[in-house]
Amino acid sequence: MSSTEQGTSSAAPAEPTTAPESAAAPEVPESFYYVHGKDKVVHKVSAGALQHSALIHGMISNLGYTEEQAKANPFPFENIDGDILQMVVDWCNQHKGKPTPPEDTNLPKQKEKLFDLVLAVNYLEIKELLTYCCKQVAMMVKGKSPEEIREIWMIPTDAEDEAAEKEAKKRAGKEAAGETAAAAGDAK
Amino acid sequence: MTEHKFPFLRLPDDLRSKVLQTTEYLEMIAYSFVSKKAYSMIQSFRLPILTVRITMKKQPEIEVKLSAISIKFGLNMQENDEKMTHLNGLPVNVRVTYLNFENHEFSKKISTWTNQGKTVGEWIQHLCSISQAECYVADFLVRDIELDTPTLRKIFPKLRTVSVKFPQAEANENDITSAKHVFKAFLVDVKDVRLEQFPFQDNLSLQHIGMGNSKILQLYDPRNIRIDDLLTLNAESIFLKTSQVPLRDLNSFFKLWKKGSNPKLEKLNVMWEPTRNFIPKWKILMKGLKAKKSRAEGEVPMKFRIKNVRGALAEIRCVFFDIHLAYVQFTVSI
Missing domain, CATH: 3.30.710.10 (Potassium Channel Kv1.1; Chain A)
Structure with missing residues (x-):
């Protein structure tokens, strides 16, 4: 440039x-x-x-x-x-x-x-x-x-969106559980 | 697809909104089909939709009008003459016609979309709920469609105008049933009713249908209509196109109006196509009405004035254009 x-x-x-x-x-x-x-x-x-x-x-x-x-x-x-x-x-x-x-x-x-x-x-x-x-x-x-708009603008379908949200919730849950376990370990 | 991709959802909300509001209405509507969130966003724009017209026929159509722009969605159904179109049917695809009359210029674009996984009813619901339109109109061609009252009530918005069209051929049981479902579903709220080639019968008269609340009633070539049937209506404007010469019946109608019937009526137009060698005998129409002529005999249009018991004045215009057209126009002036 x-x-x-x-x-x-x-x-x-x-x-x-x-x-x-x-x-x-x-x-x-x-x-x-x-x-x-x-x-x-x-x-x-x-x-x-x-x-x-x-x-x-x-x-x-x-x-x-x-x-x-x-x-x-x-x-x-x-x-x-x-x-x-x-x-x-x-x-x-x-x-x-x-x-x-x-x-x-x-x-x-x-x-x-x-x-x-x-x-x-x-x-x-x-x-x-x-x-x-x-x-x-x-x-x-x-x-x-x-469909073309969805592809060009990279928009997930509702099903993909829901799956991603579920996955994110699952991950957040796991992380929270991990943090709780770590905190319990520290307390011991 | 060769187009470059753009991570639209990674833009902040306000920018996404700004981009979408830069697109044309057709793209906004297309975007509303992309996902539930996209649909909500387009709803929040409150598009200035004037009219949504739904035509329920073999190949249903939904027309969305925004000022000088009209977007027509033609739902292409499976070609099968025996099977009637119903609201749960899935279109094969959708032909989208975009017409723009802005700035005195005309442009037209046609494209074909997939059915978006939506039934006829879902297409109607989607397009009617994108934005609150000023007016919803529905035309039902009863020969081609299969309807039931609960589904109609569930799917359609509050309609202002309903039109029921019977085929040229004699009406069958299904036609009558479909029409009854339409009336049952909408007549309570509808203001404007249009009936085409409607086969009036003893158990299917205007009173049976329950026209009580409509303000405008238009009847095109009704079968077995009796002008007397119009007497009990509350309509403010009635239009009748008929194949029969209605002069004697109209005379009775005006006599009863003078006595106080149809107090809400403001306008009645009756039109018919005269047969060859027909010369209207306006004397039959005006017999016993004690009308004051306000134009000389033979002048077109001939005008008469009558007065009812409440002191309301009305003008009767009688027009005859050779074999092409004859009509009587009755207008109440307060």
Whole structure:
């Protein structure tokens, strides 16, 4: 995955080399922040791009970091895979300061990553991207029969569901019994 | 199947709900068949279903209408002419027709689903209980189906409209029995009744059936109908399409209305297809009614006004379109 237009990716906080490019140069220099995912690769993202994320936006508003402080303290998102975070950062950069269109063609195309992407976007509270992602999940079952939906969305049948619940209860019962026996042993 | 899989149930509840609400109604309904939990989730959405129309015939149909969208489920039963369709029968498969008239554009999609392991009755129950529809309508083609009152009561929701259709051929014992089961099951609550080619008999008159509570009664080509039978009804609107010329009977009906019968009646439309060379004698219709003519003779439609003992006024419009159509429209104005 290449680094974003405005940002760079590295194992450690990177030195900002270029100012973000936009049609009209901003009068006030844009501030940048740093985020990293599970892989610890740091992404440099402008405050404008991060505005899409209600979570990060809230964090920024509360912190009031200087550029140096931001560089030294990247936001850690240990629950998000590095490549997923990269996709999110890319999307935020692409849509920085722009109204989001009703149909987004810049959505990540890798369907196998869609689940992790949805969770990440939900966690980061990026409303528009979440809407697009949900639309993409919904499109997977467009025109499908109940059986096809069950298969695509990996939904167990009622019988499978009941069997799994029974199994889970059985396991919980065994564990509880084991704990009781262990506690009795300790008491002796 | 080559589609990529997605662990949908691993999404948090709110996201699952968001995804489902992004799908179209057809997919939402399809999803409701996937599991009991899925069904509950779709129920919680309270889909804006306007009408569910159930047509009980050889190949039953259930049509779900949501604003400009109509989804028709055609239950394909085993082809066997001797065997009648009943509510416990298992469809071979289900033909799903999706029609969308949104934004003045028309689109149609047809797909075939399995029977989902559900009988005709279970299909009806499932589709009627996904969401509380504004109106449930049921048509029963009595020749093709086998019914009993308890099962009908158990399976069908509270119906607003019931239609009972007899075949062109002479009614047999099963037809009559099926119709009686329908009446017994629904007539207490139903507001709108439509009867087609109904074979009225001494023991199967409108009074016997118990039409007392229906507000709208529509009779299409009834057999052996007596206009007198309409006198005891509480219906507010009655429509009758008949093959017989009913002018003399209507005259008696209006005379009795003037004396105070049918106090709830607001509208009566009687229509018939005239035979060749038929010229309606409106004088027969108006004889003894002391009606005031409000249009000149020969003008179409001819209009008369009558008044009853309670002081209610009614207008009688008489229309005759050559050999195509003749009708009498009676409207009470307060």
